Amino acid sequence: MASSFSRILSSKRNIGILSLVGGSATVGFLLHRDHVSAGSPVRRRYPASAEYPDLRKHNNCMASSLTPAIYAKLCDKATPNGFTLDQAIQTGVDNPGHPFIKTVGLVAGDEESYEVFADLLDPVIKERHNGYDPRNMRHPTDLDASKIQSGQFDERYVLSSRVRTGRSIRGLSLPPACTRAERREVERVVVDALAGLKGDLTGKYYSLTQMTEKEQQQLIDDHFLFDKPVSPLLTCAGMARDWPDARGIWHNNEKTFLIWINEEDHTRVISMEKGGNMKRVFERFCRGLKEVEHLIQEKGWEFMWNERLGYILTCPSNLGTGLRAGVHVKLPLLSKDARFSKILDNLRLQKRGTGGVDTAAVGGVFDISNLDRLGQSEVQLVQTVVDGVNYLIECEKRLERGQDIKVPPPLKQFK
Amino acid sequence: MEIAANGSRAASINLPSGSGQRRAAGRCGGWKLLGGTIGIFVSTPGSSSSPQVRQQGANMPFGNTHNQVKLKFTSDQEYPDLSKHNNHMAKVLTPAMYERLRSKQTPSGFTLDDVIQTGVDNPGHPFIMTVGCVAGDEETYEVFKELLDPVIQDRHGGYKPSDKHKTDLNAANLKGGDDLDPNYVLSSRVRTGRSVRGFCLPPHCSRGERRAVEKLSIEALASLSGDLKGKYYALKNMTDAEQQQLIDDHFLFDKPVSPLLLASGMARDWPDARGIWHNDNKTFLVWVNEEDHLRVISMQKGGNMKEVFNRFCTGLTKIETLFKDRGHAFMWNEHLGYVLTCPSNLGTGLRAGVHVKLPNMSKHAKFEEVLKRLRLQKRGTGGVDTAAVGGVFDISNADRLGFSEVELVQMVVDGVRLLVDMEKKLEKGQSIDDLMPAQK
Numbered sequence A: 001m002a003s004s005f006s007r008i009l010s011s012k013r014n015i016g017i018l019s020l021v022g023g024s025a026t027v028g029f030l031l032h033r034d035h036v037s038a039g040s041p042v043r044r045r046y047p048a049s050a051e052y053p054d055l056r057k058h059n060n061c062m063a064s065s066l067t068p069a070i071y072a073k074l075c076d077k078a079t080p081n082g083f084t085l086d087q088a089i090q091t092g093v094d095n096p097g098h099p100f101i102k103t104v105g106l107v108a109g110d111e112e113s114y115e116v117f118a119d120l121l122d123p124v125i126k127e128r129h130n131g132y133d134p135r136n137m138r139h140p141t142d143l144d145a146s147k148i149q150s151g152q153f154d155e156r157y158v159l160s161s162r163v164r165t166g167r168s169i170r171g172l173s174l175p176p177a178c179t180r181a182e183r184r185e186v187e188r189v190v191v192d193a194l195a196g197l198k199g200d201l202t203g204k205y206y207s208l209t210q211m212t213e214k215e216q217q218q219l220i221d222d223h224f225l226f227d228k229p230v231s232p233l234l235t236c237a238g239m240a241r242d243w244p245d246a247r248g249i250w251h252n253n254e255k256t257f258l259i260w261i262n263e264e265d266h267t268r269v270i271s272m273e274k275g276g277n278m279k280r281v282f283e284r285f286c287r288g289l290k291e292v293e294h295l296i297q298e299k300g301w302e303f304m305w306n307e308r309l310g311y312i313l314t315c316p317s318n319l320g321t322g323l324r325a326g327v328h329v330k331l332p333l334l335s336k337d338a339r340f341s342k343i344l345d346n347l348r349l350q351k352r353g354t355g356g357v358d359t360a361a362v363g364g365v366f367d368i369s370n371l372d373r374l375g376q377s378e379v380q381l382v383q384t385v386v387d388g389v390n391y392l393i394e395c396e397k398r399l400e401r402g403q404d405i406k407v408p409p410p411l412k413q414f415k
Numbered sequence B: 001m002e003i004a005a006n007g008s009r010a011a012s013i014n015l016p017s018g019s020g021q022r023r024a025a026g027r028c029g030g031w032k033l034l035g036g037t038i039g040i041f042v043s044t045p046g047s048s049s050s051p052q053v054r055q056q057g058a059n060m061p062f063g064n065t066h067n068q069v070k071l072k073f074t075s076d077q078e079y080p081d082l083s084k085h086n087n088h089m090a091k092v093l094t095p096a097m098y099e100r101l102r103s104k105q106t107p108s109g110f111t112l113d114d115v116i117q118t119g120v121d122n123p124g125h126p127f128i129m130t131v132g133c134v135a136g137d138e139e140t141y142e143v144f145k146e147l148l149d150p151v152i153q154d155r156h157g158g159y160k161p162s163d164k165h166k167t168d169l170n171a172a173n174l175k176g177g178d179d180l181d182p183n184y185v186l187s188s189r190v191r192t193g194r195s196v197r198g199f200c201l202p203p204h205c206s207r208g209e210r211r212a213v214e215k216l217s218i219e220a221l222a223s224l225s226g227d228l229k230g231k232y233y234a235l236k237n238m239t240d241a242e243q244q245q246l247i248d249d250h251f252l253f254d255k256p257v258s259p260l261l262l263a264s265g266m267a268r269d270w271p272d273a274r275g276i277w278h279n280d281n282k283t284f285l286v287w288v289n290e291e292d293h294l295r296v297i298s299m300q301k302g303g304n305m306k307e308v309f310n311r312f313c314t315g316l317t318k319i320e321t322l323f324k325d326r327g328h329a330f331m332w333n334e335h336l337g338y339v340l341t342c343p344s345n346l347g348t349g350l351r352a353g354v355h356v357k358l359p360n361m362s363k364h365a366k367f368e369e370v371l372k373r374l375r376l377q378k379r380g381t382g383g384v385d386t387a388a389v390g391g392v393f394d395i396s397n398a399d400r401l402g403f404s405e406v407e408l409v410q411m412v413v414d415g416v417r418l419l420v421d422m423e424k425k426l427e428k429g430q431s432i433d434d435l436m437p438a439q440k
Helices: A002-012 A061-065 A068-074 A085-094 A116-126 A180-192 A213-221 A278-298 A340-348 A378-400 B005-012 B088-092 B097-100 B113-122 B145-153 B205-224 B239-250 B305-325 B366-372 B406-429
Strands: A158-167 A204-209 A248-252 A257-261 A267-274 A326-332 A349-352 A365-370 B187-196 B230-234 B275-281 B282-287 B294-301 B351-357 B374-380 B392-397
Touching: A061 A085, A061 A116, A068 A116, A068 A204, A085 A116, A085 B239, A116 A204, A116 B230, A158 A278, A158 A378, A180 A248, A213 B366, A248 B374, A267 A278, A267 B113, A278 A326, A278 A378, A326 A378, A340 A349, A349 B005, B088 B145, B097 B145, B145 B374, B187 B305, B187 B406, B205 B230, B205 B275, B205 B282, B205 B305, B230 B374, B282 B305, B294 B305, B294 B374, B305 B351, B305 B366, B305 B406, B351 B406, B374 B406
Parallel strands: none
Antiparallel strands: A158 A267, A158 A326, A204 A248, A248 A257, A257 A267, A326 A365, A349 A365, B187 B294, B187 B351, B230 B275, B275 B282, B282 B294, B351 B392, B374 B392
16 A cells, blocks of 8 residues: 555655745655654644643543643644644544533544554544554455345335445545645545446536525435534534635435535545435445545545554544444334333444434434444444344334333444 | 743754754755654744744644645645635735735744634625734734735725824823713723733634733732732633622623634633633723733723723733733834734724713714714624614724824713713704714
C-alpha cells in the first residue's frame, strides 16, 4: 500500500515548495510518507500545564484519557497538514457531555491525526470500541454481500432497511480541518466518479449552493436533504465552516443509493429501500461502494484505509467499517418487555427512534442497528443485524401468541 | 507584541534537524527534512507594529486555517463564495486582495482566513450590515490593513486610514447630563471594552493566555476601593445562589449563541477563564473574556448620565493604572483608539445609552429621521436585536470611532433630552416640527 500511496501522492499533490506572494515568504514542505510523523511543532508561550483544559465536569472519552502527561507530550505536535491536538480535542472541551451518554469528544483533522496523536487516540478507540487495540489487532474488511444469509425480513414487521457508511479521500484533510479548496476538491473528485455510475446506480448530483427551490423541496420530501449541522458536538469541531460551500447530495434515479458530500465526513454512503430485503440493500451498498472506489482509482485517488483502523473517518466512533445497518421495525409488545434492553445488548444491537440518533420511537416502531463498527467486517456486522432482527421478530411473534421469550446469550465481541 | 517572561522558551522548541530558526526575509530554499516538516511564516517585513517577537512556525491552537495547506492551492481555488453575502467584509474583499493577503499572518499566527471566517459563515441580512471579520490580536489591524481599512472606513462613516482618533475620558468635560427627566429615562448606562496588550484576542487566544488575562484582571480589580470595591465571580465556580443573584441583577452573561460570535471562535473552552466582577453597589461591572478581554459597564437607574459617566471614567482610569502597575498596557493607538476584537468597536468602543419611554415619539413618522440626525440608534430593551416593550427603547450613540468618549456621551445626553421634550409635546398634542434638529 505504501508504494502505491506515494505514487498517488507525487502525481496528485503538487508539492510546490514555494509560493512567493507579494514579498512575503512561505515555505512549503515535503512529506516522507514512509514514516508518518509529526509536522512542525507548535510554538507555545505557556507551559503545557497552563494550557491543559479543565475537564473536571466532563464525561467523554477524550476527557477520560487525556492526562496532563499525555497533553504535555502531544500539545506541541502537529500533523503534516498543521492539525494540532488542541484542534482535535476542542469539541470535547467545549461539550462536557452528559452523565448518561458518553460522547467521543475528539475528531481527526486528517489521516495522520490517528498516528501523530496515537497516545490519546488509541485509548479512546479502545474505550469506544470495546477493547479494540489498534496496536495489536487487525480490522477485517469484507464487502462480499453474497455471504449474507436469511437477509429477507418479515415485512409485516420490518418497514424499511438501510445501510450507511462513510469514506474519506486519501490526501485531503477531513472536514474539521480542510480548507475551502480541499473541500471543493473532495466534491469534484467524488462527483466526477459518481457521474460514471451506470444501470440502477445512474443518478444526479445536487449541490447545496445551487439547488433550485423545487429540487430542495423534493429532497426534503424524500428525506434526503441534510442541513447545516446544529449540534454543538459538530460545530465546535469546525466542520460547518464555509457552509454550504462544496456540500451536496447525490442520489440514483431509483432513490435507493444516496451519497452526502462534505457533511461530517468527505462522503456518507447510504443504501436503502422500503421493506425488509436487507440482503439486496447490502448488495447494492457493496456494489456501489466498489464501483465508486474503482472510479476514483482510475483518476489516481483512493480511500483512506489501513489494516489497523479500517476505513478512516472524522470521528473515531466511525472507524473500521463506519457501518450502521439498520431497520425500522414494529415491536410494540417486545419494546414494552422489561428484558428488551438486555436482549438488544446481548445481540449487539442498539435502538433509536425513527428520526435517527437522539430521537424517540413512534408507534412502537424502532430503528434497530448494529452497535459495533470496528473489529468486525461489514459482512459480519450486517449478519449480526440480520440474525438479531430475525430474533426480535420471533420474540414479538411469540409475545403476540402469549408465549414467553428468552434472552439470548451474549455475542462475542471480536470474531 | 509584548511577550511574557516565558517568551524565552523560543530557544527550547525542538525542531527537526536541518531546520533553521532564522526568519527568512526573502525566498527560502526548498527544505527537505527527514521524517518531519517545518513551516516558517513571516508577515511582510515591516508589516507588523511589534517586531521584537517573531514566532516561527507559530501555529497557535485553533488555527483551523493553517496556511501551509492552503498555499498549495491557488488563490482562486481557495477564494470564498461570497455571492450571497451582505457584510462589510464581503463588500471589500476581492480575489486580488485575497491573493495578496492570504500568505500573511500576524506574529501569533492569525491568518486572513481566520479574520474572515465569521463573515464567510454568516452571509448576513439584507437590511442589517454586519462586519464579517474579527481581529485575533493587535497586529491583525496592521498586517491585514488592506482589508480592514476599507471595512473600518465603511463601518465608521468614512474614517480614513490617515485619521486620528481623540480619546477623552475627562468626565468634567461633559455638559449637563444630570438633568434627564427620570419620569421618562428609566436607566442610564455606559459600556466599553478594553484589550490587554500582548495577549491574543478571544477569537485566537489559547487557554493559557485567556487564563492569564483573567488572572491579571482579578488582581487589578481586587485593588479597587471606595465605591468601586467589589468581587469577582468566575463563571465556572459560581454557586447556584450567586448565579441566580447575577441573573436577577441582569449582570450574568451567558455563552454566546449568536453564530456571528461562535463562528469566530471566541466561545471556545467555555466557561474557562470567564467571569463577572462588580462593585458592591452594583453600579460598576466588568465582564472578563466574553467577546473582548474586558467589557466595562457603568450603570444605574434613572437619568443621571453624568454620574454614570463620572464613575465610568474614574473606574476605567483606575483600572488602566492598575494594569500598568503590573506591566500591562491596554491596546491603543493614535489612529484606531482602543483596539477591540470587532472592528465595529474600535475607537472608544463606547455605547452610552438609556432606557427611555417614548410611546408617542416612537410612533411618529419622523422618529427614524430624528435619530439619524442626532447620530443615535434605537434597540429593544433586551439589547441588540431585541424588540421594544411598552414603548420603552434603548437609545444610544451610533458612532464609536472618530469621536471622543465625551463627545459621544454629550450627543446621547443632548439627544435624549430633545427626544423627551418631543415626547412631552406629542403627549400634549402639539407638533414637534420646530424642534427638529439639524444633522450632527
